Amino acid sequence: MKPIAIIGSGLAGYTVAREFRKLDKTTPLLIVTGDDGGFYSKPMLSNAFAMGKQPQQLKSKTVDQMAAELNANILTGTVVSSINTQAQTIQTKMGDFDYSQLVLALGAQAIRLLIDGNAADQVLFVNNLADYAVFRNKLALAGDKARVTILGAGLIGCEFSDDLASAGHEVILIDPNPLPLAALAPAAISSGLHAALESKGVKLKLGTTATQIAKQGNALQVRLSNDEVFDTDVVLSAVGLRADIRLAQAAQLQTDRGIIIDEHGQTSVPGIFSLGDCAQYKQADGSHSLMPYVAPIMTAARAIAQSLTGKLTSIDMKPAAVQVKTPSYPVALIPPALAVSKSGSWESVCTEGVTTSRYFDENKKMHGFALAPQDAKSRNALIAELSEAQVARPI
Structure with missing residues (x-):
């Protein structure tokens, strides 16, 4: 057989x-x-x-x-x-x-940026366990307070930044967008995450990109598109897959x-x-x-x-929140589908320190949400609200 x-x-x-x-x-x-x-x-x-x-x-x-x-x-x-x-x-x-x-x-596969410099090939990626082992080894060689530069303030970049800062490393987070998590979250949530990461000691360099990585003694020298230059021990790319x-x-x-x-x-x-x-x-x-x-x-x-097994079965994709593992500001969200992401807008409210954002199309139909700091009860209530909206007025 x-x-x-x-x-x-x-x-x-x-x-x-x-x-x-x-x-x-x-x-x-x-x-x-x-x-x-x-x-x-x-x-x-x-x-x-x-x-x-x-x-x-x-x-x-x-x-x-x-x-x-x-x-x-x-x-x-x-x-x-x-x-x-x-x-x-x-x-x-x-x-x-x-x-x-x-x-x-x-x-x-990890997206590889085209960056100039004689140390561009030393940019690391963590897309599997073997990559993680290499990254851990590089950090160990750099010491307990390694200087880590992360390219990309998306979901993975923000998670690594929060985690590495908690472990005592000096983290610099670079992204061309004006706020972290900009591609997924509304500005109200991204702003909260920005403040939380800064309070954790993460240095955010936003609205710019890394253009050159060169050897500088035992360290690496990073040059940004705004001409800022600084030294670091490790560069991790988290610009996406x-x-x-x-x-x-x-x-x-x-x-x-x-x-x-x-x-x-x-x-x-x-x-x-x-x-x-x-x-x-x-x-x-x-x-x-x-x-x-x-x-x-x-x-x-x-x-x-x-x-x-021979029983052709449809994938019944229920709404499920993406939970961003940033303990300093835990986020849960379901971003709107691409088909409606440019035809509506986010509406955000902040109550007792908790920001809740809902995405509505031009007909006021809900297509997504973001919540921070999130908890299971509030997250599940928003999932139920979104599910009800989708069932009530299907696409």
């Missing part, structure tokens, strides 16, 4: 495998991964420093434990070079492997910014599914959006697992 093959051993790939095994204990499973196959929580990478977590402490299970739990054949350190959708095979240096159905859980669609493109699957999937998680080729950071999910209005968050992965995995 040909196995169901899963390419990728991150949260997306392993969650599909786990959900499938709840439904089918015997169909062969083949999981192919370029890393060591151990399971860890990727979201914890950006808030592990203050907790003193070493790389191996973040790994909850080894590949052998995962293989036993899933009754699966897991090929580690194996890169898939191509997919033959006609023959239903995947090609690797280890040989060709047949599949009956295929799941692409390819994740995303780009869906890994290379395999899908080569296999002539439909792609855009991600791998296009239908309401069942199926790609343009029947029998091939995708989810996670590499997938572009179908929305209620027929458009497709990247949803690089945990909740969509869990929901999609359950539906795809059902579909792999």
Whole structure:
């Protein structure tokens, strides 16, 4: 019997495998991964420093434990070079492997900025556990109060800034926008986060970008577009991720910014599914959006697992808040979909130190919210309010 093959051993790939095994204990499973196959929580990478977590402490299970739990054949350190959708095979240096159905859980790649200077190649990225280990080692070499420059004040950049500052490091956060988290949150929330990070000791250099990184003795010298120059020990890029669609493109699957999937998680080729950071999910209005968050992965995995058993199941994507792990100013939000993000506006109120923002379209229909400092009760109440608004007046 040909196995169901899963390419990728991150949260997306392993969650599909786990959900499938709840439904089918015997169909062969083949999981192919370029890393060591151990399971860890990727979201914890950006808030592990203050907790003193070493790389191996973040790994909850080894590949052998995962293989036993899933009754699966897991090929580690194996890169898939191509997919033959006609023959239903995947090609690797280890040989060709047949599949009956295929799941692409390819994740995303860190976006690399073009920066001048003879030390531009020393910019670090943290997109997996191996990257995190390199970053930890660089910080250890720099000492207990390392000077860390972070490029990008988006979700990950803000989380790292808060975490590293809590761990005692000197943090400089750079972003071309006038406020942190500007692409996701309304100004009222971003302003609160800005103040909280500053009070934590983070130095924010906004409305500018890094243009050059050069060696300066044992340190690195950063030059900004506003001509400011300063020394630092480590530079971390957190400017975002780009869906890994290379395999899908080569296999002539439909792609855009991600791998296009239908309401069942199926790609343009029947029998091939995708989810996670590499997938572009179908929305209620027929458009497709990247949803690089945990909740969509869990929901999609359950539906795809059902579909792999032959019971084609729609992904029932309920509203779920993105929780920004910035303890100095915890934020929860559901940003409006791209289709409505330019046709409405945010309305914010501040009550007893808590800022609540709602996004309304021109017809006063609610499409998103942001809350800070957030708590479970208030967050869930806003999710319920948003759900009711969407049901009452569907797109």
